[in-house]
Amino acid sequence: NAGVTQTPKFRVLKTGQSMTLLCAQDMNHEYMYWYRQDPGMGLRLIHYSVGEGTTAKGEVPDGYNVSRLKKQNFLLGLESAAPSQTSVYFCASGDRGYNEQFFGPGTRLTVL
Amino acid sequence: AQSVTQLDSHVSVSEGTPVLLRCNYSSSYSPSLFWYVQHPNKGLQLLLKYTSAATLVKGINGFEAEFKKSETSFHLTKPSAHMSDAAEYFCVSHLDSSYKLIFGSGTRLLVRP
Numbered sequence: 001n002a003g004v005t006q007t008p009k010f011r012v013l014k015t016g017q018s019m020t021l022l023c024a025q026d027m028n029h030e031y032m033y034w035y036r037q038d039p040g041m042g043l044r045l046i047h048y049s050v051g052e053g054t055t056a057k058g059e060v061p062d063g064y065n066v067s068r069l070k071k072q073n074f075l076l077g078l079e080s081a082a083p084s085q086t087s088v089y090f091c092a093s094g095d096r097g098y099n100e101q102f103f104g105p106g107t108r109l110t111v112l
Numbered sequence: 113a114q115s116v117t118q119l120d121s122h123v124s125v126s127e128g129t130p131v132l133l134r135c136n137y138s139s140s141y142s143p144s145l146f147w148y149v150q151h152p153n154k155g156l157q158l159l160l161k162y163t164s165a166a167t168l169v170k171g172i173n174g175f176e177a178e179f180k181k182s183e184t185s186f187h188l189t190k191p192s193a194h195m196s197d198a199a200e201y202f203c204v205s206h207l208d209s210s211y212k213l214i215f216g217s218g219t220r221l222l223v224r225p
């Protein structure tokens with residue numbers, strides 16, 4: 001059981017470049033989430049999904065897009081990267097109801 | 113609106129002494145509450161959770177937390193700190209009527225030899 005995995009672990013982009021972060025979970029969870037973590041600001045929700053084929057905006061969705069074509073995968077896209085998107089990105093998944101979320105190891109992204 | 117307040121941004125203890133990390137929540141009803149730990153350059157790991165069963169919750173690595181509704185608190189404790197406990201700890205609640213989490217701002221625990 002790998003849990004929640006994220007690809008890649010590190011990435012450096014130039015301003016204006018695009019990229020996709022991949023999250024995969026093998027726990028058959030319905031819900032999946034993308035967060036960003038910045039110093040002094042804790043974790044902030046970017047987008048989330050409550051099931052295959054669904055997505056919704058979180059607190060800080062601007063500049064990001066997501067897709068959930070398969071239940072086990074949740075993709076986060078940056079169409080035109082900006083230095084303000086330099087951050088550590090975490091994916092999480094969870095069951096229905098008020099249960100805990102399980103987090104991936106994170107992707108450290110630097111935008112120059 | 114629901115919120116989670118971690119009362120200390122940094123806590124420093126000596127190895128072998130007790131740990132207390134404080135958390136208060138605000139909610140219109142009893143929420144689900146969690147403590148997560150994040151070691152440097154790692155993801156978040158669940159320490160323990162409260163979901164309206166026993167008010168004293170035991171977690172991994174000797175940590176426990178007590179849910180006190182009258183005080184709206186969910187403080188994390190450990191009788192004896194170990195060097196490996198040095199990390200950042202997040203108190204987390206479920207948003208009312210939702211599946212989204214509300215994070216506290218985190219408490220960085222330093223353990224002195």
